[in-house]
Amino acid sequence: MALHKADVAIVGGGLHGSSTAVHLARAGVSAVVIEKNHVGRHASGVNAGGVRSLRRHEAEIPLALAALELWHRIEDLVDNDCGFECHGQIAVAEDEADAAGMKARLARLRSLGYTHERWIDAHELFERLPALARHCVGGLIAERDGAALPFRTTLAFMQKAVALGQRFLEGTRALQVRRDGLAWRVLLSSGDTVSAPVLVNCAGAWADQLCAQVGEPVPLEPIAPMMLVTLRMPRFVEPVVISFGRPLSLKQTADGTVLIGGGRRARVDRNAEATLLDWRELSASVQTVHDLFPMMRGAVINRGWAGIEARMPDDIPVLGPSAVAPGLFHQFGFSAHGFALGPIVGRITADLVVRGRTALPIAAMSVQRFAAPSAGEPL
C-alpha cells in the first residue's frame, strides 16, 4: 500500500496525460500519471493521426494553429519526430453546394483574421490530387497541416516525461478521488494512493466518472469512431484528404497503407472496453472513398478497429479549471479531434497549474458551460 506524492496527479495516460506530464516537467513540476491499461491503449494509440487545423470549430482554431507550431518542431519537444509528415490537408468540394459552403466559411475565417485555409480551384485540386475523381469542383487547403503516428507520438511523450523525472503507474485505475485538506488523494485499484495538491482529469472516455465524483457532472458520450486500413499500395496521394459534405478522411502512410476514417461510429461498451464495428456504416465510408478515388476499388482492407473516445454535445473539449473543486483541472472530451491538439493542450494545462493563466483562449471550453443554472443566476 504505497503512497505516491507529487505536485500533480494526472488521471489518464493517453497523449493528453503524457503531454501535460512533459510540460509540467519542463516547468519543474513533478507529476504522477495514473493509467488503467498501458499508455496509448485507447484513443491516443489508435486514432487516424491527422494533424489538422483545416475545418476546425472556431473555438479550436487558435489551439490548432499553436499546436502546428509545436508539431513542426516536435523533435525539440520530445526527441522523436513522431512520424510527423507535412503534405497539407485538403477538404474536397464535390459540387457547387460544397463550394458555396466553403467560400462562406472562408469569408467568416477572414473576418476573424485567419488565413490558414485557402480556396483552390479545380485545376489546382487535380494537380495536388491527381487520383481524385473528376466530378470534384475545388477545395479548401491548409498547407501546414499533415499527419503523424499516434502510438509512436503517445509513447514519445511518455518516454520524454519519464526522462524528465515524471512517474507513470500503468495497469492501475483511479478508483476514488477526494479532497483531503490541501491535497487530492487518489485511491488506486492496486491499493496504492497518490497524493498531490493538484489533480488533472485526462481520463478520456471515462472522464465523466471523475467529474461525477467531485460533484461536477458533464454530459460526456463515449464514442468509437471507426477506422479501416488497407494493404500497401503504390503511392498515389500525399496530402490528407477530408470530404466536406460527407464523413471521410483518407491518408496514405509512409509505408504505403491507406487509412480510411471519417468518424462513423462503432457500438461501444466502455466498461468492457470493447467496440463492435458496424459494417453497414463502414460500407458507406468506403463508398465515399470509391466515389472520390476510383482507383481504390481494388484496395484490400486488412483490418478495421475503433478507438474509445469522449464526445461533448458541442463537439469541443472540456479544458480548464474545475468550477467546483480547487486544484482540479479538466482536459478531456476532444470529440474525435484531440490528437493534433495533444502537444499544445498539455502546455495550456501546465500554464494553468503553474501560473494560473494561459495565453490561449479557452473560455469556450470551460466546464461551466454544462453547469445547471442555479436559482438567482441569469439564464
Add this chain to the structure above:
Amino acid sequence: MSGADTLAQCCDLAVIGAGPAGMAAAVEASRRGLATVLFDEQPAAGGQIYRGIAATPVQRREVLGADYWHGASLVDALVASGAHHALRTTVWSVTRREEGGFELGISCNGAARLVSAAQVIVATGALERPFPIPGWTLPGVLTAGAAQILLKTSGLVPGPGTVIAGSGPLLYLLMAQFAAAGMPPATVLDTTLAGRWREALPHAFDFVRSPYWRKGLALLRQARSSNNTIIRGVESLQVLGEAKAEGVRYRAGGVTRELPCELVLLHQGVVPNLNLANAIGCEQRWDEVQKCFAPVVDEWGGSSVPGVWIAGDGAGIVGARAAEAHGRLAALQAALGAGRIDLAARDVAAAPHRAERARWQRGRTFLDALYAPAAQYRIPAGDTVVCRCEEVVAQQVIDTVRLGCTGPNQMKSFLRCGMGPCQGRLCGLTVSELIAQERGLGPGEIGYYRLRFPIKPITLAELASLPRTEASEQAVVRLPH
C-alpha cells in the same frame, strides 16, 4: 451449392469451415431441425485433411490412404442433409447483434453480404505451426502441408533430391503418401528431439491401446522401407541460398553437413487456427503440452461467448476423427440452445459421440509429448525472419522488449509485426514465445495478438457492395456546413 445471393437472410445455425468437424456438425444440426448453413472458402467440402476429395486426380486409393477416403462418407452425408452449403464463401466477420444472435460478414464472387445466425459453430481447423529457421522465407521452401495440397488437388509430387524436414505424425504420413505416388528418393531430416521418448513414455500405454498405434507402426514401417534417407536427431537446421533455396545445412550426431537441394518441405505439427475465435472475443489459453494457444471451451465446445461453439482442431488439436465427434456434440448443444431437443434427449444422443471422441483422442497425448517441437525451432534468434509480411527479424523483437515493450499487442504498434496480410498466422506464436522468453514469463502470461475483423482481407469493392438499407442511406446524407 451456390453463391451468397441465394442465401437466406438468417438461419438458426451458421457453421464456419467444411472440414470433418464442420461437416459433421452441419449434418447433425440439420437432423435436429435447425436451419443450418455451412460456409467454406473452398470450391468443395473437405477442409484441409479431406481436401479435394470430390475431385482429386489421385484415384489410386492406396496413395492417399483409407483415412483420407473416410472423408467421402462425410461429404455424402452433407449432400444428403438439408444443410445449405455455401461454397467459395469467405466469412470475414462475426459480430454480436444487439437484438441477439450474430451478424456474419461474408463474401462470395467479389460481393459482400451480411447474414444473421442465431448461433455459430466455428470449425476453422488447424494450420501448420510456423518453422522459423534461417532461410525459411527463400523461394523453394514450402510447408509439407502445402505440398500435400498440391498432391491432393493436382496430383503433383516433389522432384528428385527434395529435403523434407521437421517432426510430427503428418511428416510420416506425407512420406508414405508421396512414396506411394512415386516420388523419387528424398532426404528426411527428423528434428524430433532425442530424449522426447522419456516425456512420452508415461502416455505409451494409452497410445498402444489407441487407433494410432497400428497406424503409426504402419507409417513407420513404410518410412523405413522407402528409398528415402532418414536422418534423426537433427539439432539445427538452416536453408542456404541467396535468391532461392540451394541447399540445407544441418547438425546431427555432433556433425554438421550440407546438402544441395532446390525444394525444402518443412513441417513441425499443426496448431489451432484461432483467428476467427480470437476476433469474436473468445477467451484463449496457452497449452503447455502442444505449445500453442487454443480457445477455452467446455466439454460441448462452448466458448466464452454465449452462442458461439468451437469444434474440431480449431479448439485444440485432436485429429480428424475426434473432430467429427466434437462437431456432433457442438451441434447437439446448439440444438438444445435452440429448444429443438431437451436435456435428456441431448444426453442420450451425445453418448455415442462422447465414446467416439474418447476413442479417437486416446493416444494423442503420447503423440503430443513425443513430437513437441524443440525450442530452437520455435524461438529463433538474430536475423531470422519472424514476421514475414513486415520483414521483422528476431533480434528486433528482442531489442523492442528490452526497450520496455511488454506484449504482442504493443509489439504490433512498435514493429508492425502481426499487421500484415497473414494477420498473425505465420508470426503470432513465434512473437509470443520470443517475448515470453525474453521476459522470463510463460507465453500464457504474455498472451497473443488481439485480432480484428476482417479476418480475411476483403477488397474495397466487396465492402462497398453491401446492400444499402434505409439507415445507411441516411448516414450518407450530407453534413451541415
